[in-house]
Amino acid sequence: ETGVTQSPTHLIKTRGQQVTLRCSSQSGHNTVSWYQQALGQGPQFIFQYYREEENGRGNFPPRFSGLQFPNYSSELNVNALELDDSALYLCASKVQGSKAFFGQGTRLTVV
Amino acid sequence: AQTVTQSQPEMSVQEAETVTLSCTYDTSESDYYLFWYKQPPSRQMILVIRQEAYKQQNATENRFSVNFQKAAKSFSLKISDSQLGDAAMYFCAYRRNLFNTGNQFYFGTGTSLTVIP
Numbered sequence: 001e002t003g004v005t006q007s008p009t010h011l012i013k014t015r016g017q018q019v020t021l022r023c024s025s026q027s028g029h030n031t032v033s034w035y036q037q038a039l040g041q042g043p044q045f046i047f048q049y050y051r052e053e054e055n056g057r058g059n060f061p062p063r064f065s066g067l068q069f070p071n072y073s074s075e076l077n078v079n080a081l082e083l084d085d086s087a088l089y090l091c092a093s094k095v096q097g098s099k100a101f102f103g104q105g106t107r108l109t110v111v
Numbered sequence: 112a113q114t115v116t117q118s119q120p121e122m123s124v125q126e127a128e129t130v131t132l133s134c135t136y137d138t139s140e141s142d143y144y145l146f147w148y149k150q151p152p153s154r155q156m157i158l159v160i161r162q163e164a165y166k167q168q169n170a171t172e173n174r175f176s177v178n179f180q181k182a183a184k185s186f187s188l189k190i191s192d193s194q195l196g197d198a199a200m201y202f203c204a205y206r207r208n209l210f211n212t213g214n215q216f217y218f219g220t221g222t223s224l225t226v227i228p
Binding site (some may be wrong): 014031032033040041043044045048056057090092093094096099100102103104105107 | 115117153154155156157158202206214215217218219220222223
């Protein structure tokens, strides 16, 4: 049990739609990052938030956006869904100086 | 840019035997961390072991140990006395040691480990 919870567990969306994925972190975890893990691949870094500000971004287009809230929860929003967005989305949170804790992921299927 | 390479898509080991998973990485930085994560079918990433680049001594955690060769940019994981519960996907990961980059991991493509009873 990592104390990091993602919702929903599974999700099916239609191409062109928008989706919001959620991550609830342990109290005090002021750093959260999101990853996209395509089938059979390693996780790819999307972006990171520190104290509610984005402070790092991977090679993902602007239609991938996020928010981090004062209650240590966060969101990943994806607009104009494409078939290639089908993947497992993972969040990881931590306090500075500690190890990262991963959630169990949200499996997104775009049809 | 940092890259992490795992050249063994699949490995198998007999129960109670030893297996070594390979990982190489590329970076121009001198201060960083390396990790091995386990991802079972439950999908949750579980930290197996961590190595700090400035430490010469190889990290060990019970049955898990690493061989860290900084000059060669190599970071292999040895699992001793393999157990059925070790079966999973294993990912090698890199993370820079900079303030506020604490969650920015670069992962390899993974090695699927099968443990044969």
